[in-house]
Amino acid sequence: MARRQSGLSERHRKIMEFLTKFQTANGYPPSIRQIGDSINVKSTSLVDYYLNQLQEMGYIERENHISRSIRVIQPLQSGFSVTGTVTDALRNAGAVLANMVTIPIAGRIVASAPIPVPASDLNYYDAESSVDIARSLLPSKDINDLFALEVSGDSMIDAMVNDGDIVVMKKADSANNGEMVAVWLDDKDETTLKYFYKEANRIRLQPANPNMGPIYVQNPKSLRIMGKVVMVIRQIKSVAA
Amino acid sequence: MARRQSGLSERHRKIMEFLTKFQTANGYPPSIRQIGDSINVKSTSLVDYYLNQLQEMGYIERENHISRSIRVIQPLQSGFSVTGTVTDALRNAGAVLANMVTIPIAGRIVASAPIPVPASDLNYYDAESSVDIARSLLPSKDINDLFALEVSGDSMIDAMVNDGDIVVMKKADSANNGEMVAVWLDDKDETTLKYFYKEANRIRLQPANPNMGPIYVQNPKSLRIMGKVVMVIRQIKSVAA
């Protein structure tokens, strides 16, 4: 069998094919052993081996230790689909759908007001106000607790976020160093987006804009973390002259 | 709690809702215990109990002894969709699908080099490098001639675009006032993103960042418009300290 020259080997391709086929046929992903059967491989480890490669190459994603947690991220580009376009289309449908995430727009974020964080339970979204984002665009695999806010006003320029931008955040009340967070500052009575760094005896809030200096907060209590910023989307609207 | 009068109890409904929600959120169905958590039930047997009922009633289907093999057959009847989500989700399904656009990533945009604009014809994209974006997020309905670039370096800070951002552009060699364009400036030998304004006898290039002043170009020939910026996407990566 040929070595892995560049892209996918025959096996990889067969696995990808089986994945989408099985998913649409059964409504849930196959187990490792089922994948093995489909390509005539008896050892689960070998399947795991291939699966890891596919994951590295960005074709699939899976959760550790969770059964049947494989999802097809990037369906096999069907070179020249001799095999009826219709079935292909339908087959892709499931995969594409599974790759879409609908994120509720919880409200607007204004510098001068606290952030409206949606209640943990009622995660319900109006069709009216939600953003559909491809899972592949989201850095984190953990899709839960995501919500979006629309930015109002120019007051977050230093975070490289402008009026009208959509900020996708993940609910959180604490953060790790280097993460961009939305914080409410009691002192200043305002909400900002900053990179978070906990230092010896203070907290450093670093603007995304390298040209601007950081803010230091001595008292951790005067700062409330509302969420971690996951993504920023700016739709350019043709501003009138 | 009321006895089973006719149809579904509150629990049933919540389970159904969770099922579809989890499925679309993760790409695979939940386990019994995960369902239990979602309705605050600690015993797996009770969940099984409900699941069996739902199956009898024809709402779901599942395979014996197979993990995460739950399939939603009949979405919650939309009668009085107090809980809207489920039907909405399914209803959206088709729409969402049709709303996906796959945009090729043509390359990187660096201030010091011209933009690699893809050839008009071979609009075909590697599966390797493309971005999936919901049509609803794109300001323009005209999806043709879209391509994406990844920003390299901090040199476009004044455009509120940072290293790693993804810029979605539409091929164009001219622009209207107020549109954000990617332009190559012969004078400065660089590419920048600016709002475009044609004035009396010069062209004004206005940075997105209101705090920065415009650039004026007298000679229209020293400026080449590469495309109109349609959207900017920033994925926040947890920068290490």
Place this chain on the structure above:
DNA sequence: CTTGACATTGAACAAATGTTCGTGTATTAT
């Protein structure tokens, strides 16, 4: 009150499923 159907719990069990490791065999590079 008693009865019986429904609801709920917790624990124990068995099956399924993902992970790891040692080993062996090709293929490619040095």
Place this chain on the structure above:
DNA sequence: ATAATACACGAACATTTGTTCAATGTCAAG
């Protein structure tokens, strides 16, 4: 050749996960 890498197997293992069962609680009807 010889080492290094990629591919492959199978067994052992640890979890996850579905299933079952005995026991208890709840509530409406007789």
